[in-house]
Amino acid sequence: xxxxxxxxxxxxxxxxxxxxxxxxxxxxxxxxxxxxxxxxxxxxxxxxxxxxxxxxxxxxxxxxxxxxxxxxxxxxxxxxxxxxxxxxxxxxxxxxxxxxxxxxxxxxxxxxxxxxxxxxxxxxxxxxxxxxxxxxxxxxxxxxxxxxxxxxxxxxxxxxxxxxxxxxxxxxxxxxxxxxxxxxxxxxxxxxxxxxxxxxxxxxxxxxxxxxxxxxxxxxxxxxxxxxxxxxxxxxxxxxxxxxxxxxxxxxxxxxxxxxxxxxxxxxxxxxxxxxxxxxxxxxxxxxxxxxxxxxxxxxxxxxxxxxxxxxxxxxxxxxxxxxxxxxxxxxxxxxxxxxxxxxxxxxxxxxxxxxxxxxxxxxxxxxxxxxxxxxxxxxxxxxxxxxxxxxxxxxxxxxxxxxxxxxxxxxxxxxxxxxxxxxxxxxxxxxxxxxxxxxxxxxxxxxxxxxxxxxxxxxxxxxxxxxxxxxxxxxx
Amino acid sequence: xxxxxxxxxxxxxxxxxxxxxxxxxxxxxxxxxxxxxxxxxxxxxxxxxxxxxxxxxxxxxxxxxxxxxxxxxxxxxxxxxxxxxxxxxxxxxxxxxxxxxxxxxxxxxxxxxxxxxxxxxxxxxxxxxxxxxxxxxxxxxxxxxxxxxxxxxxxxxxxxxxxxxxxxxxxxxxxxxxxxxxxxxxxxxxxxxxxxxxxxxxxxxxxxxxxxxxxxxxxxxxxxxxxxxxxxxxxxxxxxxxxxxxxxxxxxxxxxxxxxxxxxxxxxxxxxxxxxxxxxxxxxxxxxxxxxxxxxxxxxxxxxxxxxxxxxxxxxxxxxxxxxxxxxxxxxxxxxxxxxxxxxxxxxxxxxxxxxxxxxxxxxxxxxxxxxxxxxxxxxxxxxxxxxxxxxxxxxxxxxxxxxxxxxxxxxxxxxxxxxxxxxxxxxxxxxx
Numbered sequence: 001x002x003x004x005x006x007x008x009x010x011x012x013x014x015x016x017x018x019x020x021x022x023x024x025x026x027x028x029x030x031x032x033x034x035x036x037x038x039x040x041x042x043x044x045x046x047x048x049x050x051x052x053x054x055x056x057x058x059x060x061x062x063x064x065x066x067x068x069x070x071x072x073x074x075x076x077x078x079x080x081x082x083x084x085x086x087x088x089x090x091x092x093x094x095x096x097x098x099x100x101x102x103x104x105x106x107x108x109x110x111x112x113x114x115x116x117x118x119x120x121x122x123x124x125x126x127x128x129x130x131x132x133x134x135x136x137x138x139x140x141x142x143x144x145x146x147x148x149x150x151x152x153x154x155x156x157x158x159x160x161x162x163x164x165x166x167x168x169x170x171x172x173x174x175x176x177x178x179x180x181x182x183x184x185x186x187x188x189x190x191x192x193x194x195x196x197x198x199x200x201x202x203x204x205x206x207x208x209x210x211x212x213x214x215x216x217x218x219x220x221x222x223x224x225x226x227x228x229x230x231x232x233x234x235x236x237x238x239x240x241x242x243x244x245x246x247x248x249x250x251x252x253x254x255x256x257x258x259x260x261x262x263x264x265x266x267x268x269x270x271x272x273x274x275x276x277x278x279x280x281x282x283x284x285x286x287x288x289x290x291x292x293x294x295x296x297x298x299x300x301x302x303x304x305x306x307x308x309x310x311x312x313x314x315x316x317x318x319x320x321x322x323x324x325x326x327x328x329x330x331x332x333x334x335x336x337x338x339x340x341x342x343x344x345x346x347x348x349x350x351x352x353x354x355x356x357x358x359x360x361x362x363x364x365x366x367x368x369x370x371x372x373x374x375x376x377x378x379x380x381x382x383x384x385x386x387x388x389x390x391x392x393x394x395x396x397x398x399x400x401x402x403x404x405x406x407x408x409x410x411x412x413x414x415x416x417x418x419x420x421x422x423x424x425x426x427x428x429x430x431x432x433x434x435x436x437x438x439x440x441x442x443x444x445x446x447x448x449x450x451x452x453x454x455x456x457x458x459x460x461x462x463x464x465x466x467x468x469x470x471x472x473x474x475x476x477x
Numbered sequence: 478x479x480x481x482x483x484x485x486x487x488x489x490x491x492x493x494x495x496x497x498x499x500x501x502x503x504x505x506x507x508x509x510x511x512x513x514x515x516x517x518x519x520x521x522x523x524x525x526x527x528x529x530x531x532x533x534x535x536x537x538x539x540x541x542x543x544x545x546x547x548x549x550x551x552x553x554x555x556x557x558x559x560x561x562x563x564x565x566x567x568x569x570x571x572x573x574x575x576x577x578x579x580x581x582x583x584x585x586x587x588x589x590x591x592x593x594x595x596x597x598x599x600x601x602x603x604x605x606x607x608x609x610x611x612x613x614x615x616x617x618x619x620x621x622x623x624x625x626x627x628x629x630x631x632x633x634x635x636x637x638x639x640x641x642x643x644x645x646x647x648x649x650x651x652x653x654x655x656x657x658x659x660x661x662x663x664x665x666x667x668x669x670x671x672x673x674x675x676x677x678x679x680x681x682x683x684x685x686x687x688x689x690x691x692x693x694x695x696x697x698x699x700x701x702x703x704x705x706x707x708x709x710x711x712x713x714x715x716x717x718x719x720x721x722x723x724x725x726x727x728x729x730x731x732x733x734x735x736x737x738x739x740x741x742x743x744x745x746x747x748x749x750x751x752x753x754x755x756x757x758x759x760x761x762x763x764x765x766x767x768x769x770x771x772x773x774x775x776x777x778x779x780x781x782x783x784x785x786x787x788x789x790x791x792x793x794x795x796x797x798x799x800x801x802x803x804x805x806x807x808x809x810x811x812x813x814x815x816x817x818x819x820x821x822x823x824x825x826x827x828x829x830x831x832x833x834x835x836x837x838x839x840x841x842x843x844x845x846x847x848x849x850x851x852x853x854x855x856x857x858x859x860x861x862x863x864x865x866x867x868x869x870x871x872x873x874x875x876x877x878x879x880x881x882x883x884x885x886x887x888x889x890x891x892x893x894x895x896x897x898x899x900x901x902x903x904x905x906x907x908x909x910x
Contacts, residue, residue: 103724103805104832126726148670159668161677162645177887182863183832184642185801187882189892190631193644193677197670214726237586243609243698283728287755343666345587375667376587415668423671430671434658438899439673445894457672 002042002087006063010045010087013055018093020044029088032075033135036338036386037421041068041082046093050168050176050206053089057204058174060087066454067172069200071111071143074135076339077420079147079199083455089204091142097121098207104183105212106165111142111205118210127212130157133416134324145205148197150416152248152323153280155374157213159416161196166209169195169202172451181209194442199418200453202446216282219247220292221316223308224277224299225270229253229369231303232275233350236373238298239279240346244291248280249374250323253353256330256368256381260322263329267322270306277304277373278323326370327381334366334383338395340402341423344411346376355405356380363398365391377415378406403429419457427459436462485548486570490526492538497529497576527553531576533690536653539572540688543904544657551906552684554595554623557792558630563868563876564906574625577690582665585610589648591665591693594625605696613640613697615731615784617791617835617869625689631681632799632869634788635731638830639750640697644680651691652679655900665693678895684906686899702756705780706763706771708745712736712815715743716808718769719829722747723804727759732829733787734811737818737836745829747771748784790826794837796871798852802864804832813858820851835869849878856883 001021002010010019020026021043031038042065045056060067066086073080082088094110097118101107102125107118115136119128132151133139139149145167150159166181180192195202226232232251239246252260254274261271269276277299281291296307310316330337344352353369356378360367366383380402384395403413403426413419413426427436440458444450490498530536543550551559551569559565574595582591585608592601598612598619605611615634616627628650633642640646649663663669663676679686708718719732722745730750736743747763749756764771775783791797798817802810807829814825814834823838840848852875856866860883867882868875896903 101803104803106803148674150668150670154668158641158645159670161674162641177891179886179888181886183801183803184633184637185799185831185833185865186886187865187867187884188886188888189895190644190677190681191888191891193680194674196677197674201673214728216728217726240588240698241586243701245698283751284755284758286758287752290754291752343668345584345589345666347584347586372668377668410665412664412666412669412671414671415666416670418670419672427672430664432661435660435662435672435675438654438658438660438662438675441898442673442675442678442895445891445898 002065002085003063006059006065007043009059010043010056013059014045014047014052018046018048018052020046029070029073029082029090032073032078032080034076034078034420034422036336037078037081039081039083041088042085044088044090046090048093050170053170053204053206054174054176056089057170057172061172061174061449061451067451068453069146069204071140071146072114072138074139075143075147075420076341076417077414077422079418079420079453079456081421086454091140091204094206100125100127102127105214106183106209107212108207108209109141111140111145111208113141115139115141115144122212123215126215128215129210130163130213131160134327141208141210142205145196145208146198146200147416147418150372150377152250152372155249155372156245156247161193163211164192164196164208165211167192167195167205168207169205171203172447172449197418198446199420199457201443201457203452218285218288219280219282219316220288221310221319222279222292222295222299223319224279224304225273225306225308226275226277226304227273228303229275229353230350232277233353233373235277235299235302235304236349237347238302239295240374242294242298244295246279246295246374247282248278249372250278251369251371251373252276252278252323252326253369255366256326256370257322259333259368260326260329263325263332265321265325265329267318269322276322278319323370330368330381330383334385336384336386338382338384338399339417340378340380340399341414341417342403342406342411343375343377343415344406344409346374348409348411349373349376352378352406352409356402359398359401359405363394365394365398367398372415375415376411421456424457424459427457428462433462437464440464485546486526486568488546489539489542489548489550489570490528492542493528493530493535497531499527527571527573529573529576533577533651533653533659536572536574536688536690537657537659540653540655540657540904544902547902548904550904552629552688554626555597555621557618557621558626558870563871563873566873572688574688574690575623580604581691588696588698589665589667589693590696591649591691592624593691594623594628594689596624598622598624598627609699610696611699612646612694614643614646615788616643618788620785620788621792624692624694628680628692629682629684629689633831635733635828635830637828639730644677646695647676647680647692648695649693650676650679650689652687652689654687655902655905660687663693667695685896686905688905700750700752702749702751702753703777703780704749704756704760705775705783706747706749706760707773707775708747708769709742709772710769712743712811714769715745716811719745720805720807721768722763723830727762728755729759729830734827734829735825736811737815737824746783748780791835791837791870794823794839794870796821796823796838796840796848796875797869798836798855799867799869800834800836800855800859800864801866802832802859802862804830806862806864807832809862810834810859810864813855817851817855821848845872845874846878848875852879860884
């Protein structure tokens with residue numbers, strides 16, 4: 001609960017319907033989509049304008065409380081969890097598309113606009129917004145900016161940061177800065193690029209300019225069914241080596257296939273298969289069939305027992321269903337799910353997958369894999385029941401081993417879900433003290449007082465002490 | 478004052494073995510590029526020396542000593558951006574990373590490359606070609622430069638619409654900051670959101686925050702087909718044609734313009750890259766479209782060679798200016814470029830998809846203050862419509878009068894704090910981008 005004076009000023013700024021104070025309604029905001037971390041916020045504020053965000057930030061800061069920016073709460077790293085009674089500033093009601101500038105293929109919007117709704121609105125101009133995280137029907141662009149979200153199609157089109165060209169940001173002191181804008185070229189450091197993926201630690205983006213792409217003329221989707229996951233991995237390597245550039249290359253492993261087929265999301269994948277590979281091409285109709293034929297041949301050569309091709313949009317959606325609904329389906333098998341997000345060099349995929357499977361067996365855990373095979377972004381899901389304390393401990397140990405395995409192969413701890421609360425203690429697996437020190441100091445450039453989303457991304461025990469501010473060997477003034 | 482700066486450089490030069498240092502007159506003979514080739518060391522650059530560190534430790538040692546003595550360093554690769562002299566200031570020691578040129582990691586099937594910053598981009602191309610891959614970046618002047626120089630400058634060419642800007646293709650960098658810290662940021666995987674994106678901060682920072690010693694980049698398979706349609710005509714009709722192509726939903730790799738030539742003709746080159754079937758289809762739709770017909774169609778090697786040649790367009794110019802505005806203002810921006818080129822005796826090239834117009838000139842006859850005046854007027858016009866104007870190349874006096882960049886917006890204070898953070902004693906190229 002926040003102090004009554006703060007509650008009063010927040011209501012004064014955002015109106016009675018823009019402030020949530022009662023305990024029951026605050027429950028909704030106690031976690032993001034990674035439900036392992038739960039903390040009830042002191043209050044939730046839902047501003048409608050940049051000015052209201054500025055006012056709310058100033059009011060909260062005056063009371064010395066931390067601030068947690070939040071989009072739709074679909075994040076998977078605990079990034080939007082309000083620690084220490086923090087006040088959540090949610091952007092859900094700032095959901096207007098301000099301008100779709102079709103001749104320049106860009107849009108300016110408020111942060112609470114839903115990802116899929118932007119594409120929907122742009123479609124009348126023959127344009128769309130490329131990054132498509134699996135949560136795109138509910139997640140917000142503001143959240144995507146904070147997390148630098150990816151999605152299955154970023155293999156060909158790149159992640160969020162490629163598309164964000166300008167930002168208006170409310171900083172921790174309530175001031176508003178405009179970074180970039182009016183297209184890609186802006187002089188000075190790439191502060192837009194630096195802000196994207198800063199996980200709510202640098203400020204709150206209240207206006208976002210993004211680039212749009214023309215909707216491709218045609219799309220073809222293929223599904224390869226494999227008896228061995230290694231063969232599916234080989235097919236991916238062969239497709240890439242052949243110089244083909246699919247829009248997406250996704251693998252769903254055996255345990256996941258069976259979970260999906262047992263659920264309401266059944267997509268018609270054979271349940272005795274050990275891997276399904278979804279391949280999608282887009283572009284001009286004229287070139288597509290040729291690419292599809294080549295990919296199908298490569299799948300067969302790699303050992304696919306069957307290659308299906310979608311004949312129409314309904315079939316295409318069906319092929320994708322198993323991939324898109326995998327997380328939902330797994331919820332049926334076990335009450336709890338721990339999903340990881342490491343990225344590894346593509347060529348190490350087969351050995352990493354075997355390693356993950358070994359770790360699962362050693363700890364007697366079910367590990368189901370769905371992943372963006374084209375860019376080596378893995379999503380091993382460990383299924384468990386947290387009421388079983390022994391199992392929970394095994395999950396934590398297995399999870400750490402999997403992470404270490406991926407890092408040792410030259411990979412990184414998170415490809416698209418972000419560090420948040422969940423992976424901040426893994427940061428030291430990939431960065432040394434100097435890198436973490438640099439990140440802390442850059443964070444303080446934006447937020448000197450540590451008000452914005454404290455306790456996320458960087459481990460506290462790596463906070464630089466002030467006596468190390470001077471550079472090594474500085475002799476000058 | 479210049480003498481004092483030269484004196485301060487002394488201890489920096491003592492860091493490296495003599496064979497890795499070129500001093501005073503001999504420095505002016507270093508050729509830029511590889512020793513012995515045509516020189517870039519400009520006549521009005523009073524750099525006392527060029528040093529060639531051969532390891533990250535040597536780079537760090539140079540920076541440490543510079544911090545101790547107050548010497549100023551200007552990071553460089555093969556020096557291809559230093560031509561007009563404006564980038565160097567009196568007493569600055571140029572630190573060329575050309576001897577840091579090893580390939581660290583190249584696994585073709587991963588479509589990534591990690592190499593030392595001083596590796597030449599032509600060497601990169603030679604390495605990738607046999608595997609049917611390429612670095613899909615066409616930075617101006619890239620052929621003459623290094624991987625690290627390309628990343629530090631962060632200036633993208635006309636392919637950025639299709640393949641992303643340089644910053645979208647850089648996965649990781651190793652840097653020695655101005656404060657002497659060795660940082661390894663990012664990584665060598667194509668998707669990475671671990672921690673804040675300092676890679677983007679260093680990309681395009683023009684050596685003002687640190688010296689980049691190693692770079693990881695994303696690669697693409699070389700497209701099966703490469704076709705260029707060349708249109709020639711008056712500026713008005715050609716610019717209109719370019720905009721039509723840009724706003725069509727067809728997959729176009731790049732649309733480039735060139736104008737201000739003696740012949741008075743404007744050229745538009747539409748480049749198509751992709752699978753054979755797709756490129757052929759786009760070509761035939763463009764050719765069949767009503768209006769201007771292409772004067773020439775280049776295919777495969779001919780098309781690639783043309784674009785290789787054009788990359789050198791800026792080479793040897795004493796002044797290169799970059800005007801940028803939203804793409805639908807292309808006609809205005811191009812006109813402004815032509816006017817500037819007319820006033821300064823130069824030519825114009827444009828990336829129509831990106832709305833970027835470059836002007837190159839050799840305004841030897843004009844006085845520096847007149848050139849600067851022209852530039853300031855052009856900047857005023859382009860900024861009035863929300864655009865920007867930056868200088869890529871300029872003589873020192875012109876740059877000092879006109880300014881490398883114009884308006885930098887409300888992020889300036891943040892940028893200044895970041896500069897202070899990584900280079901507190903301000904020993905590195907003081908001109909932030």
